[in-house]
Amino acid sequence: MATFSKTKSGSFKAIIRKNGRVIKTKTFRLKKDARTWSKRIEGDRDAMAAFGSPGAVIAFNTLADEYLDQWAGKDNISRKVIFWKNQFGDTTLINIEAHMIRDILNRYGDGDALRGNGVDSRGKPKVAKTGRKRAPATVNRMRAMLSSIFKYAVKECGYLTTNPVTMVPSRTEDNKRTRFLSDEERNALLTACHESDWNKLYLLVLMALTTGARLGELLGLHWAEIDFKERTTLLIDTKNGDSRILTIPESTINELQRFREVGSGLVFPSPTKFRKPFEFRKHWHKAMADTGIEGFRFHDLRHSCASMLVMNGATLYETAQVLGHKSTQTTARYAHLSVDHKQALTDRILGNVK
16 A cells, blocks of 8 residues: 655655565655556556565666676677666666656667767777767667666566566667669779778778678677688677678688788787777778768678679579578568669660660
């Protein structure tokens, strides 16, 4: 049974107890709102079970630190966890509600999207504002991080019985962007990469173009994982969770041979922290500026790989196998390229037949 008390400011605090212990409180301007809220909570068995869990009074910081211990060395995860620690801090788990998460994600989505901008004098990555709001996919990744933390609290720790993030819907993503390089743009880009101050920019771009691998997969690649004889490498840590064999064309293997090292070091290591990849963004953006190519991201090299495959006769299934798509539905965005290429071919060769 809930009890109510009037605060010094004139508001009304609803206090819900279970077995004599306070498990949830909330303050309202009107007493009737406090009553409505308390009746709803008391009538929700799942909520009462969650609030009654001893672990529910643990601070978010404590949960986040426990979660981080499972992912030591994963900087991309650490950055997202730290973001959420800054938002919730010592707030107890039972007091983190869906509306709070939604408001934070809305503010985050309205913030400036950032891009890599080289490194500072200490070798730390620098970023620059793009002048655009964060993309829905970026917001969704931050939401997914918080959801993963709460899943850990529910399934591994038993601190809670429900995950509040499930009440916050993901944003609709535009995954149909298929910008790819024309032949002229591709030749210009590779030439600019050859002339880069970083001697491995050409290799990185060439591998992206000829293997269809994601940037994270390439930057995480180790020399010991490459089979130079078979021209393959096994990717373990992929986006969709499945390992896959990456096949490497001979021209790309020849370029890799120029830098080949013995051991298990990264193919693209930082010059100061060998276990971390090189911060290449400054060199990439210079190549973009030198060529005048606009509206093109590094990830679009993957689209360019797919476009070259499809326009040269590869089936959607074959293209999906190269890119590591679980379903050809994801690869279907490239289907029109095959049709367009065939149309241009028949127009050029057969168009004058009368």
